Amino acid sequence: MDRPPKVLVVDYESELYHEKFKNAAKGLPKQSIDYVVSLFPIATWIHRYNIAWLVRDLIAGITVGIVVVPQSMGYAKIAQLPPQYGLYTAFVGLMVYCLFATSKDISIGPTAVMSLLVGQCITHITATNTNITGPEIAVTLSLLTGAIAFVIGLVRLGILVDFIPLTVVSGFMTASAVTISIGQWPKLLGLKSVNTQDPTYLIFGNFFKHLPETKLDAAFGFSALIFLYGVRFLANYLGRRYPKYQAHFFYISITRNGIAVIFGTLIAYLINIGKTTSPISILKTVPAGFQAMAVPRVDAETISAVGSSLPSAVLILVLEHVAIAKSFGRINDYSINPNQEIIAIGFTNIWGAFFGAYPSTGSFSRTAIKARSGVKTPIAGVFSGLVVILALFALTPAFYYIPDAVLSAVVIHAVSDLVSGPTYLKRLYQVSIWEFLVFVAAVVVTFFTTVDYGIYASVGLAILILLFRIARPRFYSIGRIPLSSPDLDPSLASVAADTYQKCDYGTVPEENQQPYLYVPDNDPSLGHLAEPLPEGILMLRVDESLTYPNSAYITDRIISHCKAFTRRAQGVISKGDRAWNDDTNPVKDAARAQLPLLHALIFDFSKVGRLDSSGLQAVVDAQTALNRYSGHHVEFHFVNIPDPSVRLNLIIGGFASQPVQNRLYCINSGDSYSGTNDENHQPNEIMSLPSPTKDDPAHQGYHSPAYSLKTRQNKSSTLHLNGSTIDTRHSHSSSTSTRYTAIPLPKDRYHFFHWSADNAVRAAAVSLSIREELQYYP
Template structure:
């Protein structure tokens, strides 16, 4: 039985009716998915509750010191870090689709907010909290709109190396900015660019105070506990969970003992010998309806795109990562909605922009969280600290918080192994990474984001506009059967098969590994493969490459010049040719072009018009009609486009003017079609003669493959080459 491949045309009325019927279920599904909590909350049980409480309390203990430390990076009072931690943790379980994610202040976002606060407050009368609240409100609105409009696909335009670049640069900037606080140096302006802070730190290093003892001992404690518990966990795997919780508690233990020592050394003294946190107001003192100041909004409008990018990228990347690790599905658009809602509502509590945190999410996952409700218990820990423990915060040393921050952001720096692997994969992406790091270090995180994203888009456009292509040759493969003997140690190859049919594999004619084995295609046939879709940015480039190769490889079919005056300026042929040369020239003339379309998943109007122009140019060069064969056509839409342009049967040979979709309409005074037939172009192009069908079917029947109704469309490359080899001029 032979399968004839063709597609029926579906009327637009049928498509419209089908679309109209799908609208009500789509809207129902859309609305219900806005609140994922309804799909799992009714199954909540005591076992889940115990696990969520343990994980939530563990994360809350870490979130409190980190939140206050990150608020200092954002140039805000420490309580604003707690406000941001509380709101995100409390709301996420309603909108989120990840059981592990922990929302709150992050290092990169805090740095961006801090740089914006320093820039705005230096020239205006606005306060840092006012700037932060406006960023949270409008950044949340924009993020919420992107999620509701299902535009999360925009995230896919920013590659991983660009994200790693500005995060690495931000981490280095944050760490360098904390060095003066770690050593108690007050003469360094930490609002300057990182390279200035770096230089001034060593300049004023002799001003080191007692704070250095707290900071350096704190760093040693944090890294010793981490490495020690990790080593003991591997050595005694039966107690791995115990060592894990001991490791998690290192931040809290450091803050408690550091605060106790600071309190003791301040007894009986009017001035503290070290820099301490001092008063932290109890409760939500900044809770209010955000006031929208147009002037302030205009001041921060340039930072809002960076805020939105970080909000979305950090959160979605972390959520997808832990979704893959723990084997559950993440809805990226819904996660964007969750972030947007958390920031919009958080602005009413005085919170600054917050998003998913990698370190706290990892702790939440390792602590055994079972549902997104674990974040609520983390929020309760933050709430308890806000109302009951704020007097204790007075004596927290700033150097201790700096040690906690440096320890946390160090994990965000990409190491040498990452750089080596990235160089092997793609040197251009390594360049993007390095550029993002340097721009962030020497200017600001905002510029680092814009540069990394811009370079990534430029690289993507260059790849599309200048794609890789290949002229294919072929390697003969003798049919054989390979099987194993019963002991599976001896390989037996059976070559007792029919050797009359030779099979081929197709590779680049200059393939690095097979260059000695590659044979040319049949005489007069050229095979091209594109590695990208054929669209307006690259159509001209690909057309030029194909035409130049044909001109360099084959002889022209036009008669040779008889004298110097008739010879064209670019014609290098001799004036007179012998009979032997004529015969040799006839053998090296092009008969057919074969295009491997396996990598083409989109063909726009410019691309198909370029193919038509190229076909006319090749025909003029050859002096006769050259056949065009297409293999591995990936979609029905591409097939229909080629049929409309006349490549399916090549009976109509396309529009006679060479214009399928002319940019300038053809008027009566312009070039006219020489075809006076009353049939439309599409009708003419869809004609398939019985002779063409027989020719196409013959090439496919030999191999037992399905047959396309149009004789110049082929199931695979081998069929296309066989059909092209029968072409005559």
Template sequence: MTSVIKRRLRKIVGIDENAPPVVSVSDWISQNERGVLPAVTAYVRSLFPFIEWLPRYNLTWLVSDLVAGITVGMVLVPQSLSYAVLANLPSEYGLYASFIGVLTYAFFATSKDVSIGPVAVMSLQTGIVVNSVVDKLGDKYTKPQIAVCLAFICGFIVLAIGLLRVGWIVEFIPQPAVSGFMTGSAINIAAGQVPAMLGLAKRLNTRAPTYDVIINTLRNLPNCTLDAGFGIPALVTLYGIKWGMQWLGNKYPRYSRATFFAGTFRHAFVIIIFTIISWRVNSGYATPRIALVGMVPSGLRAIGQPRITSELIGAMGGDLPVSTIILLLEHISIAKSFGRLNGYKINPNQELIAIGVNNTLGSLFGAYPSTGSFSRSALKSKSGVRTPAAGIATGVVVIIALYAVAPAFYFIPNAALSALIIHAVADLVASPKQSFAFWRVSPLEYIIFVGAVLWSIFYSIESGIYWSLATSVVLLLVRLARPKGHFLGRVRIQPENPEYGGPRDVYVSLEGDKGAIMDVNVEPPPPGVIIYRFEESFLYPNASYINDRIVEYVKAHTRRGKDYSQISAGDRPWNDPGPKNGDEAEQEVQRTRPLARAVILDFTAVANIDTTGVQNLIDTKKEVEKWADRRVDFHFCGILSPWTRRALVAGGFGQGKRRDGTNLEIAPVVKHGGDVSSPQTNMRDRSYEASGSNTPVNDEDSESYKQEKKSQDSSETDLEAGRGVEATAGSGRNSQHTVPLILDACPMFHIDLSDALASIDLSRHT
């Protein structure tokens, strides 16, 4: 009954009864069919990665996680205080964001190394949003309320992206764009913190473009205050400890671990030392002599429902895209980097869920937006962290700082915090070696990198992000719409070691790209044969371009089928006048060229083909045959997707008259165990040996031919080209059989270029 319905449907839509069988939608559904309950169960389990590693937690992991967690906590506390100032918020809000971030991430993370919390770039963006909303709405909302609302909205967006499993969108942004944005942002942040480090913050507008801030800072150097006496020594001390510990570790390797941990505590050490000095300098004065952090209330004072209104969301609406992009982009890039470094893979969607939960839940504790930190993640990794549970130890350190040490934060100099920020963001600036590597790999991506840096410096961070995104998308579209592709010729390779076999043919570009293959004579295809290899999928953005390339190449290397010298100018087509009657040179060139015989298209790199691609391929065939004034065969090789084969068959390709005596459309596939059911199709005149050898043997003398012929006579099922045969389950026998990969109904489809060339009848009139 089903077969009758299929035949009627094929007749209704105009499909030939003898057309080759192709993959169907029902085949796709059956191959991808999964039970609903197992899929839901797997999805829910993936939301809580700790279920996989927590039952195996042991004492060794605990010790390593405690060391790493406490180490990161000692760095996180002073950094969070300084980053809160960068976000234009009271210092305690940096601690609020630090506490909730590291705790929630431990339960949702797929990366053991990433440390969640306030970061420089996101803090700067938060400060920009806070100032923007204040400028629009005045004092109707407090700055912490604005920042907390921003955390909730951005976190909710990122959480939705992760839950819907569309985190792959971040893959559209290349690494040079991310590096350029981070470099420009780091320079922007450092330039904005230098005035505070020198005591010039009240004299300058640090919200101006970076180049303007740098110029005004240099102009006001004579006006430095006592704050510079804290800021500059703090910065020198930070770098002195860092470089000193690195030197000692290299000179005395046996103490390298001790020097590493000594270097990691430089942030806490500098803050403690300069806080004590500040306390002594300011004691006895009613008004502090330098800018201080001020009173930091103990405990979690901002717990409660965040204030989220449509008015507030509307006021920050223009900044939400940039803020969300920073939130997810910085985190994913860091997580992937440390995953590659330490030999494990992260789940981008789950990482987005982690930071989404972190920010939405953190808004209940007064946290402003936070994401992964590069410097703290590097520290966590080097400290020997074993699992994400190290974040719990870090959270305990933050809680202790909030409840036990908060009153001591009053005397922390703002200049020292600015020095700490400058020291932290300096690691985000791409080194000259790294930027030169971008140039060597891809000059176009290097332009994206440089552009992102310049836009961030001379305009704003938002413009740097938009430049990175826009140019990355444009570059992707250009590469898709203008694929290079190659017209191929043959090179014969002789292996130096006879054990690797005898000579073999490889196909390389005829166009002689500089630096590709030097001093190698590439043999062109037989006269009238064109071989073209795709570099991209054949889709609507590039279909017309590829069509033009193939047609132009055919016209440049083959002659017309019609002799225009005998046709008067009045009888020639208006759009194709041909050579002038008196142009003997052009006519001689035309006579020496061969007629077009065949076009071979290498589809190895073609993962997808759409309707526009098929239509342009049909147009290409028509134009080539019109030029040649004869039938020109189109052969295809390297088709990997059954849907690509289905599309080509629907366009009328693949079918045609096979050259008599050819056998190269059959490739051996060895099946082990059981009887086989072969496709009901005419077999080639020859087959390959059942052992898998490439040596042809006579069909009548081969055991495989007899077995397949027997199976063919008894088979009732038509299988799709390329699917081969299926072994009968449960037979228990261990046998080998040769089966066809290409059906006889599709003689223009081939396994590789050698098969395609061998199938062309070179005896046709040239």
């Protein structure tokens, strides 16, 4: 029987660009077909539609429809539009979305946040452009934001959403809820002297200033609020008390908005009998049907007027919708396609512009109701749309006497759920003070200005923090802890030692068989147990990819850290040769003379997922500076390289076959040494450390391996074992008794790349001992 293998040599063959293009061209026809099919997800499930789904969708759709009618009219008032425009917006979103949807739960229509933005935009534009009407502004916004979102989805740029943290979404939704609620207070009490289009802080102050002017509307408003919160609280309480009837109480709770509007309207009608002027503010005439249906009139003047609001409008449109869709997808165990959702919301708003709608997006409250109603498919939105049509064509005469105070109560009750509670804020503060500041920025800026500026401030601050984290990654000096230390778990040390002994790579000195745990020196739990690496060897870890934003910073940190723990090759420098910013003195010189020369620097690359040209140059520059500082070549070793592309870039940078000194080569070859070694000239580099060739992995210094591992990037992997080939692409087989092949710790084809920190330190220590034996150091 053959002897078990001792060395596993790993190498990655890079896929050439022409091969990538060739493979992409082969798959282009199929990808094109898949792309077109993906634009209409309804085609993948409509053929499975059945009666059971229909019943559930019908119930959920009607339930949402009952809620959306009063909410839409209230939100239209926030948008500074007549109430029927809220119904137009709700109808289009509900009817069209199902064609493109990948979320069964989400409900499209007017929302509080978008209505607030549209209202502020209309107020600002009509104040300076009297020839542009509010509906024209709303339609233009719907068409342009929809077109922009549609293009973003088509070209698959939904990844941009991932750059906006959830904190920003929570911040501007909370800010909008507070702004909307305070803006509804004057209408709730019938205060006509308060301008609800002022910044929120002014509305807040003027509300209390004009409080003595409270009208009869307050009775309707407060009664509606008490009723809405009372029914919800009672339904939730009884649902918990009697779980058997929880569904019944849920549907009773859902009807509270409609009941409040119906009773408020009935009472308002009764008190207006025989009066020519209503004692309270009422909705009055709501035109039946789609009176605003037409081809949108979009001219340069209107586009220029709404241009400043487009970025924030698109941001809200996409962020709110995708965030809600993802949230309910996780809750109900299905995945959504963000790009397809952006296409859906884009097309919905383009189509909505022809019906006189203003921008619509996903609604959190109505989506939650739809999900709890047991919806099965996006077709439920069609049934909600039919309820809106019924309201538009049959119920508009009854809308005349709806009290504005009752609609304000409905709006305040709806947006209160958007406010982030104390528990969320406490957790956010504990997790990250910076994210908490992003949240606060969104709320504060919106409160004192507008929702546009609040969004820009919070998004800008979030991106600034992200860029700062990328440009200034955490940087650690690594120490090591012997795993046989009595301060650690003896059982763990025993297991580690046994594992190490099984990975036999040849003759290893007894003193080097000690396994170690490598931790940052400043680790709060284990840092005090860490001991330094052998003299002249340092280890560093960077917790971020090495790219152009942080390359200069990383170079400086590497050099300064190495200089702090090692000495200069020249030793003491005379005053005349000393740099102007060198503040050393005899005492410091004497202390630094005791430091070792830097021999090797080991990088833990486990967190470096990408290495671009700037990052590679940073590592090269650091090595060049340290070579000059140390007076000889400093070895750079790399541990735990996570990606083959990072490894390839290091090879391109020359770190796979770094030079060794002539004397080392000569002593091994028997030749004479005649190199130079002054401060301005590196030792002659006539060879690289021995590396195996592709044809012979055992070439020059490797023990002949019984097998080797070669992988092609993005391809399957094969393991060559004693002449046999084993496919390693699958982690398990179809057999019920799966057997796994135990392998020793792999060894990279190149000597300076390692799969364990112990091996890296050991390799550096071996070359250091050779240097010391040859007395190469000055």
